Amino acid sequence: MVKRIPKGRVARGRKLGMLAAGQAARGATARLSMIGRSERAREVLAQRSTLDAAEQLVDVLGSMKGAAMKLGQMLSVLDLELVPESHRERFRAKLAVLQDQVQVLPFATMRGELEAEYGSLSTVFRDFDEEPIAAASIGQVYRAVLRDGRQVAVKVQYPGVEKAIQSDLRNLALFAKLWTSMWPALNGGGVIEEVRKNLESELDYRQEAHVQHLVAEQYRGHPFIVVPDSVLEHCRDRILVTEYLDSKPFSHMKTLPDAQRDHIGELIYRFYLGSLFERGEFCGDPHPGNILLAADGRVGFIDFGLYNRMDAADIEFERQVARAACERRAEDLHALLAGRGIIDPAAEVEPAECLEYIWAASAWNLADEEITITSELATGALVSAIDPRASEFRAMRHQMLPPEHVFSRRADFMTFGVLGQLVVTGNWHRIAREWLYGDPPVTSIGQVLAARATA
Secondary structure, X not given: XXXXXXXXXXXXXXXXXXXXXXXXXXXXXXXXXXXXXXXXXXXXXXXXXXXXXXXXXXXXXXXXXXXXXXXXXXXXXXXXXXXXXXXXXHHHHHHHOOOOOOXXXXXXXXXXXXXXXXXXXXXXXXXXXXXXXEEOOOEEEEEEEEOOOOEEEEEEXXXXXXXXXXXXXXXXXXXXXXXXXXXXXXXXXXXXXXXXXXXXXXXXXXXXXXXXXXXXXXXXXXXXXXXXXXXXXXXXXXXXXXXXXXXXXXXXXXXXXXXXXXXXXXXXXXHHHHHHHHHOEXXXXXXXXXXXXXXXXXXXXXXXXXXXXXXXXXXXXXXXXXXXXXXXXXXXXXXXXHHOOOOOHHHOOOHHHHHHHHHHHHHHHHOOOOEEEOHHHHHHHHHHHHOHHHOOOHHHHHOOOOHHHHHHHHHHHHHXXXXXXXXXXXXXXXXXXXXXXXXXXXXXXXXXXXXXXXX
C-alpha cells in the first residue's frame, strides 16, 4: 500500500532532523586520472557507517518526495560496483526509487487534481490512460489524447506536495546540515536562498510550460535533439501538458552498442553543459529519467522545472576558471577563486592544492585525451569533491560556493553521473573547447551543428 506524503513542517522536520543527526560524509583521494581514485572510493563506500548513512538517506528522502527527494537524487550517481556485493541488491532497489521508478499513487487519488482544474476530463481529453508512464519527485505523468487528436503527456502534481515542499523549505536549516555534511561548499545563507527559489519554481507548472515551450522552439528542427513542446492552452498551475514523445527510456540506451552510446553521450554533454556557455541558460536537473531516445533516433529531453539562467559575467568567470585549470595555471586559478570569495585567504590554501582539487573533480573534461566515463569514475570524483575534509585537499573545506554557481556545479556532477551510467567514451575536453576557447568542432556532431549555425 502506498503511504501518504507527510505534509506538515513538524512531521517532515522530525524525519529530516533524525536523518541529519545520523549522517557522516566520507571522502576520497587522488585525481580522476589516477587508478587510486577508484580504489579509494571503493574503500570509502565499503565502510559500514557510510553504507548505513546512504541507505538511510535514500529511505527517508525517497519516501518524502518533494524537495527532500530532490536532494536524494544526488545519490543516484553512486556506482553499485563500488558497493560491497552483500549490499548491492539492496542499494539497487533503493536507488531505483530516486531515478525513474518512484512509488506511484493510484489514479483515484490523482483524478481529483485533474477534475479540480478541468471539470470532467472529457472536456479536454478524448482518451486518458489511467496507468502512469512515469513518476517523479513532485508529480506523476500520464499518456492521453486531446479532443483534437493530439497525443500528449500529462504531468500532475501529487495532492499535498505543495504543502510538503513548503514545509521542507521552512526546514531549510535541517537541509543545510545534510548539505554541509555531504558537501561543505554548500554553506551560507545565500546558497540556501538560491535553493529555495529554484525549488519553489518547480511547483509552478505554468512557468515550466513556458520554459519548455521556449526550449522546444530552440531545438525545433534540430538534427540530433528533440524537446517536446508544451501545450500551453491546457497547462495549469499544477498540471503540465506536453507533446507525447514516442521513445524508449534511458535503461534501453544502456544496452546499445558503444558507438551509439558515445553518440548519445556527446549530445547529453552538449545539452546540459554546453548550453550554459552557448546560450547563458541550462537545465539544472540532469537525470536518467529525463532523457529519452526518440523513435527517430534523436535524443529527447524533458523536465524543465529547474531551469537556470546565468549572467554573462558569471559565465565568463566559469570560463576563466576552466581555462586556468585546463592550462594548469595554478596561481591564476587561485587568484580567480580568492577574488570571488570561494576560498578564504586566511585558510592559506596553496595554489597547487586549488588546481589539484579541481582536477580531482573535473579531469574528465579538463584532460585532452579520450576518457571512458564509468560510474566508478563518476563516483570517485563526486566522493572526493563533496568532502575535501577527508581527502588530501583538507584546506578546501573552507571554500564557499557562491549561490549563482550552485546549480551549474550540480549540473556538472549530475551530468558526469549520467554519462557514467551510460559508460561513454570521448575527448570531452576537445568538445568543451568549442565554448571555452571558440575552437572549431572536432566531432561529426559538432561539425554538423556548426554548419547548420552558419547556413
